[in-house]
Amino acid sequence: MTGTGRNVPLCMVLGLFGLFMIRASGDDSPPGKLSSAPHHDQMRQLQEFKASLVSGSAISPSPSPQQQVVSGSRVYHVTDYGADPTGKSDSIEALDKAIADAFQGPSEGVLMEGISNLGGVQIDLEGGNYLLSKPLRLPAAGAGNLMIHGGTLRASNDFPADGYLIDLSSTTQEEMKEGSSSDLNSELTSSSSSYNYEYITLKDLMLDCNYRGGGISVVNSLRTGIDNCYIAHFTSNGILVQGGHETYIRNSFLGQHITAGGDAGERNYTGTAINLMGNDNAVTDVVIFSAAIGIIASGQANTFSGVHCYNKATGFGGTGIYLKLPGLTQTRIVNSYLDYTGIVAEDPVQLHISSSFFLGDAFILLKSINGVANGVSIVDNMFSGSNKGVEIVQLDQSKAPFTQIDQVVVDRNNAKGMNIKATVARGSTEGNGSSWTVDFSPVLLFPNLIKHVQYSLSSSRDGVFPNHVLRNVSENRVVIESDVAVPANVFVAVDQSLST
Numbered sequence: 410m411t412g413t414g415r416n417v418p419l420c421m422v423l424g425l426f427g428l429f430m431i432r433a434s435g436d437d438s439p440p441g442k443l444s445s446a447p448h449h450d451q452m453r454q455l456q457e458f459k460a461s462l463v464s465g466s467a468i469s470p471s472p473s474p475q476q477q478v479v480s481g482s483r484v485y486h487v488t489d490y491g492a493d494p495t496g497k498s499d500s501i502e503a504l505d506k507a508i509a510d511a512f513q514g515p516s517e518g519v520l521m522e523g524i525s526n527l528g529g530v531q532i533d534l535e536g537g538n539y540l541l542s543k544p545l546r547l548p549a550a551g552a553g554n555l556m557i558h559g560g561t562l563r564a565s566n567d568f569p570a571d572g573y574l575i576d577l578s579s580t581t582q583e584e585m586k587e588g589s590s591s592d593l594n595s596e597l598t599s600s601s602s603s604y605n606y607e608y609i610t611l612k613d614l615m616l617d618c619n620y621r622g623g624g625i626s627v628v629n630s631l632r633t634g635i636d637n638c639y640i641a642h643f644t645s646n647g648i649l650v651q652g653g654h655e656t657y658i659r660n661s662f663l664g665q666h667i668t669a670g671g672d673a674g675e676r677n678y679t680g681t682a683i684n685l686m687g688n689d690n691a692v693t694d695v696v697i698f699s700a701a702i703g704i705i706a707s708g709q710a711n712t713f714s715g716v717h718c719y720n721k722a723t724g725f726g727g728t729g730i731y732l733k734l735p736g737l738t739q740t741r742i743v744n745s746y747l748d749y750t751g752i753v754a755e756d757p758v759q760l761h762i763s764s765s766f767f768l769g770d771a772f773i774l775l776k777s778i779n780g781v782a783n784g785v786s787i788v789d790n791m792f793s794g795s796n797k798g799v800e801i802v803q804l805d806q807s808k809a810p811f812t813q814i815d816q817v818v819v820d821r822n823n824a825k826g827m828n829i830k831a832t833v834a835r836g837s838t839e840g841n842g843s844s845w846t847v848d849f850s851p852v853l854l855f856p857n858l859i860k861h862v863q864y865s866l867s868s869s870r871d872g873v874f875p876n877h878v879l880r881n882v883s884e885n886r887v888v889i890e891s892d893v894a895v896p897a898n899v900f901v902a903v904d905q906s907l908s909t
Contacts, residue, residue: 483530485511487539487560494537496563501541507532509548511555521631524553524607534560534614542567544576544626553607553631557614564619573649574616578628579605604653610634618643624663629653636660641667646684647700650708656690658683664699664720670748672699676725681705692716697729703750705731709739719748723771728753732760735778747771759784767801770794770827776805780812787819794827802830802854811855818906819854830854832905836887841896843875849903850885857884861904864889868897 485507488494492503517528538561545562547555562574605628616624616638624640627633629652638661640647647663650656663682666672682700683692687708694715697703703718705728713730721727729747732738735756742752742762749769754760756778767773767790775782792801801824804811820833832854836847845866849859859882866877866889875891882888887901 483511483514483528484533485531486533486535488535488537492537492539494535494539494560496538496540496561498540499542499565500539501543501545504532504539504541504545505548508545508557512548512552517554520553520607521604523551523603524631525551527552527554530555532557534558534562536560538563540565541574543569544572545574546576546578547606547609550579550605551603553609555608556610556612558610558612559614561615561617563617564621566619566621568619568621570622571645572622573626573646574618574622574624575611576626576628577606577609577630577633578626604631605629606633607631608633610636611638612636613638615639615641617641618647620644624648627651627653627656631655633657634659638662640682641665643680643682643700645680647680647682649684649686650690651686653687654689656685656687658690658692658695660694662696662698664697666699668699670698670719675699675721675727678721678725678727682720685711701727702731703727703729705733706740707733709734709737711740713740713742714744716742717746717748718750720750722749722769723751724749729771732757736781754785756781757785758782761786763787763789765790767792770797770799772799772827773802774805775802775811777807777809777811780809782811782817783813783815785817785819788821790822792822792824792827794825796826798828800828800830804854814855814858814905816906817854833903835900835902837898837900839896839898841894843891843894844880845889845897845899847887847889847899847901848885849887853885853903853905855905858905859885859887859903860906862887862901863903864899864901866891866897866899868895870895 487507490503490506492500511530517526520526542565620642623643623645624647626649633656635658640663665680678699679701681702682697683704685706689710691712696717697720700720703720718729727750729750730752732754736758738757738760743764745765747767751771753774755776819831834849834852838845838847875893875895877891880888880890889899
């Protein structure tokens with residue numbers, strides 16, 4: 410509507426009001442005479458009424474549907490609850506209140522059975538730095554679809570030394586922690602035990618543990634996301650995952666001490682950056698720059714991809730990735746960077762390591778607990794060292810020798826400044842005689858173990874067709890003998906990986 414159109418009702422109202430004013434004056438005046446009221450008073454009243462119409466104070470139009478504001482935002486700003494974004498005072502109570510209110514909001518049905526869907530509610534830290542004197546916990550188990558994001562949490566000097574800045578565990582499990590650890594493990598592995606939470610997302614956070622405990626604890630939860638987090642100054646674990654399924658840790662940085670490598674105190678690093686005590690988890694595009702152990706996994710079916718570990722050099726006693734589940738590893742490590750620190754796997758069963766780079770004499774160690782190695786593939790990796798004779802794959806048989814070996818393939822790796830070890834090898838020799846030996850012991854991974862041999866013997870002497878045979882494979886030395894002495898070239902291929 411044009412400006413002229415909007416003025417039509419206003420003009421009509423003013424006209425009617427003018428007639429009303431004149432008529433009201435005529436009632437009190439003799440016929441043919443004007444009102445005795447001063448003219449300027451009438452004009453003043455008319456102008457005041459006109460001004461009230463223009464300002465809208467006299468008539469309030471009904472709002473259109475487009476003008477109505479929808480209330481009930483599901484984003485909770487922690488400063489509205491009194492949290493101190495400067496980090497000078499304790500904010501734990503304010504954050505607890507914000508989370509409690511978020512849990513009181515409307516539910517959008519359920520996720521897994523027994524898990525209420527909070528609808529994507531958010532706890533917004535608003536880019537602040539918040540001091541916490543105790544762990545931040547969710548008020549009750551049985552909820553999901555919630556995000557905490559956008560700020561820094563820092564442990565106070567009196568923060569519990571065994572606590573975690575963010576603790577996703579139920580009250581019952583926290584009581585079990587204080588009691589018997591076997592009770593807690595029993596609770597977590599029981600098939601009748603329900604999950605605590607589902608689809609909790611922790612994103613865009615910096616967690617400063619202040620050398621007081623750990624960063625994040627995820628206990629018996631489902632589909633938890635930890636994304637773009639920086640976790641430092643932990644003494645126990647940067648991230649602990651215990652029980653549950655499918656915790657995905659992405660695009661994050663973890664270190665006990667903030668460093669970019671070459672730290673003078675590296676040999677004194679302690680703690681573990683990521684401790685996976687559950688199944689079906691994934692660590693993707695993560696940097697671990699200081700800790701005694703980068704990742705330790707004691708649950709099966711975990712995947713590590715794009716992980717860069719330079720947490721503590723192997724020469725100082727550090728380990729990049731430790732797989733501590735003898736006999737049931739089921740782990741894939743791909744496209745990762747082990748930087749002066751290696752991989753240890755206890756009794757590996759179904760382990761795949763490929764397309765990764767090992768720098769600074771970093772190597773892979775297969776550690777025997779019960780002598781089992783089955784379904785292991787270590788292929789297509791690169792190793793770089795300092796020409797000190799370090800082998801790219803090594804065995805620790807101090808507890809027991811490997812005796813149950815099947816489907817172990819170590820092949821197609823390349824090394825510079827380190828010694829190749831493999832389960833598949835090829836070699837050749839030549840000579841004039843009746844016996845030829847090809848020694849594979851410097852290359853083959855397992856001692857005194859050749860399961861399959863292929864060879865060919867080619868003689869240059871005309872008119873002679875010697876009988877020849879594979880005589881011995883002990884100590885990984887292949888011996889070929891003939892019934893007559895001839896000049897010959899012998900080509901041999903051996904394999905330790907084939908089933909007997």
